Amino acid sequence: MNELEILDPRFRAYVLPNAPLVKLGEGFAWLEGPVWFADLNCLLVSDLPNDRIMRWTEDGGLSIFRKPSGFANGHTRDRQGRLIGCSHRHRCITRTELDGSITVLADHYDGKRLNSPNDIVCRSDGTIWFSDPHYGINTDYEGGKQTAELPSALYRLDPSDGGLRVMADDFVGPNGLAFSPNERLLYVAESGPQFAADPERHIRVFDVLDDGERLAGGRVFHTVTPGFADGFRVDQDGNVWSSAGDGVHCIAADGTKLGRIKVPFTVSNLTFGGRNRSRLFICASHTLFAIYTNQRGAQQP
Incomplete structure (x- = not known):
């Protein structure tokens, strides 16, 4: 029986007390960027410092999907x-x-190199949104020290014409991102x-205006503790399931922490997948876990 913490009665309907937290693999350096391929019934996940993307299937277990990967981090699927x-x-x-060929969609903005794109999502209009902090070029561990130019x-990328726009630049370290349903x-x-010894860390929320052409707001939505929000996903009801230092936290659309799934290692990222998008795949440091929930992730491509 897995360990669940119920902080709000709403969380009881989303979790299954008899569904165990299952270890799918271990021995990685730092897992990131999980993405589910329903048509292929597989999960892809970045073993970032080891410069490879891993593939997991229920029948075949883990195998290498791509190595080298360019120190791949976040992933998504387009339409x-x-x-x-x-x-x-x-x-x-x-x-x-x-x-199987690889196309570079964006590597410069305003004539300068991007930093180290971190996480990424696609909107239903086909545009691609991604965060671009300095983390990947600050160390040799996750990509190699390089000089930041921006x-x-x-950012918002329109792949139809290659147009790249800054949507918000008041971040020190933008990281995970997700749209509401x-x-x-x-x-x-x-x-x-x-x-930094004591960095300011939280999840912010923006209003998407003009059919995805503009953002407004950017208020603090929730502060995850212990640890901090790295990557997260949104379920079909608009709850945010976030990484944390002690597991996965479920946060309601009003910012209330509903509960958590306890995981023995720091969680970096997660995604819904599997049957009916109700299985939560959890990247926990050097270990990949999964757990069935009673909630479905928001519809993805």
């Missing part, structure tokens, strides 16, 4: 089902075509300076 990813080493956004920012809200993690 055509193609893999969209962030590369720390090459400081770019890539798309894996259906024939401030940290949140109706795409009227955008949640973005602010992870703060990488080596």
